[in-house]
Amino acid sequence: MKVRVRVCALDPLTVAGMVSCFGSRTGMKVVDGSPREDADVVVAAFESLTAEAIAALRRCAGTGKPIVLMLDRIRESELPVVVECRVVRLLPRAAVAGEELPDIVRAAAAGVTPFGTLFQQAERFRGGFLRIPEPAATGLSPRETEVLRLMAEGLDTNAIAAELSYSERTVKNIIYAMTSRLKLRNRSHAVAYALRTGAI
Numbered sequence: 001m002k003v004r005v006r007v008c009a010l011d012p013l014t015v016a017g018m019v020s021c022f023g024s025r026t027g028m029k030v031v032d033g034s035p036r037e038d039a040d041v042v043v044a045a046f047e048s049l050t051a052e053a054i055a056a057l058r059r060c061a062g063t064g065k066p067i068v069l070m071l072d073r074i075r076e077s078e079l080p081v082v083v084e085c086r087v088v089r090l091l092p093r094a095a096v097a098g099e100e101l102p103d104i105v106r107a108a109a110a111g112v113t114p115f116g117t118l119f120q121q122a123e124r125f126r127g128g129f130l131r132i133p134e135p136a137a138t139g140l141s142p143r144e145t146e147v148l149r150l151m152a153e154g155l156d157t158n159a160i161a162a163e164l165s166y167s168e169r170t171v172k173n174i175i176y177a178m179t180s181r182l183k184l185r186n187r188s189h190a191v192a193y194a195l196r197t198g199a200i
């Protein structure tokens with residue numbers, strides 16, 4: 001059975017290149033993602049996560065299909081968006097060989113995820129793909145980890161409190177204490193820290 005691939009990019013040349021790459025492979029078929037011809041996996045490629053790219057990525061995430069995301073560069077603060085969109089593989093475009101990409105896509109369609117968190121995947125490409133500052137401190141309590149996991153899933157303070165059977169004040173205190181102790185700027189920075197350390 002063929003792996004059905006939907007491609008997502010902002011410029012026609014990138015789309016044409018990906019269509020050519022997958023369309024010429026045995027066992028792979030490029031589809032438009034319509035209900036008539038649903039995809040097994042989405043492959044998205046952007047220079048960076050601009051507002052337009054994030055909007056396109058979120059539309060792809062709405063299909064519920066695994067996403068392989070290729071970027072020229074990404075900032076630490078953008079990783080929560082990548083997690084929110086359920087990206088299963090993060091790759092620098094310049095480092096992906098033509099022969100390697102179809103194998104990565106087949107694995108993603110089959111539900112095979114690589115070792116390591118998305119942050120660890122990004123960290124492997126230090127040559128300008130992602131520059132990671134050293135964490136100010138280490139160590140998260142189980143309660144803090146659970147709050148961060150729910151934050152990464154996009155829940156707000158009220159929803160986190162309901163999920164964990166805490167008061168809203170307790171959740172705010174946990175977040176404040178954690179961000180102060182670890183010298184994290186805000187909630188997005190806290191989620192990125194948790195991803196970087198492999199806590200979530």
